[in-house]
Amino acid sequence: MRILRTLLWLLVVTTCLTGFPHFTRATIQSTKPYQQMTLPERGTFVSEQTRRLARQMSGRDYQFTPAFEAEIQRAVEFYARRIGNNGGDQLGKGDARLIFERGQTLAPTLIRIFQARDVSPLIGLYIPLIESEYVNIQAPNSAGAIGMFQFLPKTGEHYGLSASELLDVEKSADAAARYIAAGIKKFDEDPMKEALALLAYNRGAGNVVSDLATLVNQQNRGCSICALTEHRDKLDATFQSENVYYVPRFFAAAIVGENPRAFGLQTQPLSSF
Secondary structure, eight states, X not given: OHHHHHHHHHXXXXXXXXXXXXXXXXXXXXXXXXXXXXXXXXHHHHHHHXXXXXXXXXXXXXXXXXXXXXXXXXXHHHHHHHTTOOOTTOTTTSOHHHHHHHHHHHHHHHHHHHHHTTOOHXXXXXXXXXXXXXXXXXXXXXXXXXXXXXXXXXXXXXXXXXXXXXXXXXXXXXXXXXXXXXXXXXXXXXXXXXXXXXXXXXXXXXXXXXXXXXXXXXXXXXXHHXXXXXXXXXXXXXXXXXXXXXXXXXXXHHHHHHSGGGGTXXXXXXXXX
């Protein structure tokens, strides 16, 4: 009787392992460090995580193109190379572990503020990462932007903030949440409205509207952000040199921040704080 039970148990285990191969592979892949993955495995990981985060952010399935996902993967590689690079805390170059340590401290505040404006907390968590790496920058950049959310003073005025208030993290976060909410509403009929709102944060809503009119048609409107990215040569120099990378970098930052252990970060996803 004991032998029969053992044989039955082995049969069940074998059936589970062979009958659900996708589950087994997914479990192995999700726990494998990114740096140990083969290039095809990295591509699959980035694709799956991008779609998962887009669904979490929007409540819908985004139909990204392989070319757009490749842009995201290149941005993921940029962050992955910086983890533990002993580069100190230089913006854009330093050890990425320090970025996510700052992010942990700010996460509860950012989540609360963006949720209050009915905007996905993921957007609130990762805009300041790609804008400033969670540093409240006081010196204006070449365009005049300041603060953690890199607002221009003129844009700040539109949301009722003085230049000094743009250095108040909570007030600038609330202004950013309102800006994104307005963008989502503006692009409401587009299936990629959240991604377009993110692009508009960097490029300006008027420019994005013009870009869409120039490049998007019935054949490619299923992924309008993909169409803009893949036909960048038909848009202006600022788009080609700067704006085209913004949304891929956002998703790359979110992939690392929401899968920290896959990248050697001994912490929890930022959205869990």
